[in-house]
Amino acid sequence: NAGVTQTPKFRILKIGQSMTLQCTQDMNHNYMYWYRQDPGMGLKLIYYSVGAGITDKGEVPNGYNVSRSTTEDFPLRLELAAPSQTSVYFCASTQLHRDRGTDTQYFGPGTRLTVL
Amino acid sequence: KQEVTQIPAALSVPEGENLVLNCSFTDSAIYNLQWFRQDPGKGLTSLLLIQSSQREQTSGRLNASLDKSSGRSTLYIAASQPGDSATYLCAVVRQGGKLIFGQGTELSVKP
Numbered sequence: 001n002a003g004v005t006q007t008p009k010f011r012i013l014k015i016g017q018s019m020t021l022q023c024t025q026d027m028n029h030n031y032m033y034w035y036r037q038d039p040g041m042g043l044k045l046i047y048y049s050v051g052a053g054i055t056d057k058g059e060v061p062n063g064y065n066v067s068r069s070t071t072e073d074f075p076l077r078l079e080l081a082a083p084s085q086t087s088v089y090f091c092a093s094t095q096l097h098r099d100r101g102t103d104t105q106y107f108g109p110g111t112r113l114t115v116l
Numbered sequence: 117k118q119e120v121t122q123i124p125a126a127l128s129v130p131e132g133e134n135l136v137l138n139c140s141f142t143d144s145a146i147y148n149l150q151w152f153r154q155d156p157g158k159g160l161t162s163l164l165l166i167q168s169s170q171r172e173q174t175s176g177r178l179n180a181s182l183d184k185s186s187g188r189s190t191l192y193i194a195a196s197q198p199g200d201s202a203t204y205l206c207a208v209v210r211q212g213g214k215l216i217f218g219q220g221t222e223l224s225v226k227p
Contacts, residue, residue: 031212031213033213033214033215035215040219041219042120042205042207042217042218042219042220043160043205043207043215043217044217045214045215045216048212048213048214050212056212058214090159090160092160092215094213096213101147101148101167101168101209101213102147102148102209102212102213103165104150104162104165105150105162105209105213105215106162107152107159107160107161107162108159109158109159110158110159
């Protein structure tokens with residue numbers, strides 16, 4: 001299994017540009033998440049999805065959009081990039097079990113984004 | 117609002133020492149608690165997941181405990197090795213699997 005994969009690994013954007021960060025998981029997990037990590041800080045939740053067609057906001061959703069058309073894919077869209085969006089972005093997935101809640105959350109390797 | 121704090125922010129120990137990393141949280145209404153390891157420039161690797169009904173979990177030289185009533189978790193690392201050098205993050209698991217992270221403890225184990 002590849003687990004959680006993310007592309008690209010690195011990207012530099014100019015202010016006002018747009019881009020999509022890709023995330024794919026091959027574990028058939030129903031729950032997927034996007035986090036951002038700023039230098040020296042823990043991770044903060046941007047958006048999450050509990051299944052195909054269902055998404056919801058996390059702590060820091062402004063400036064981002066998501067979609068979940070399949071179980072495997074959960075892309076994150078940045079519109080009108082701003083310097084404040086310079087960060088490392090992590091995608092994660094897990095499985096919800098009715099009897100014991102969510103399992104271990106598995107993370108992708110991250111996308112390092114710089115907005116200049 | 118749930119807040120997660122990790123103390124210390126950084127720790128340097130000689131090889132072979134046993135050590136404890138601390139994690140505290142303000143709201144005891146959590147589902148689970150998860151400990152991660154992060155190497156520089158890399159993603160997160162899950163170390164241990166403690167269900168809210170459990171008090172501890174063990175994996176090899178690692179032991180994590182959870183006391184929901186006091187809002188505390190500890191990660192115990194036995195016989196530390198230079199390869200244990202990394203940042204250790206704890207995260208409380210809320211409804212829907214949403215993680216609230218601490219800022220991490222940067223561990224350096226000197227040979």
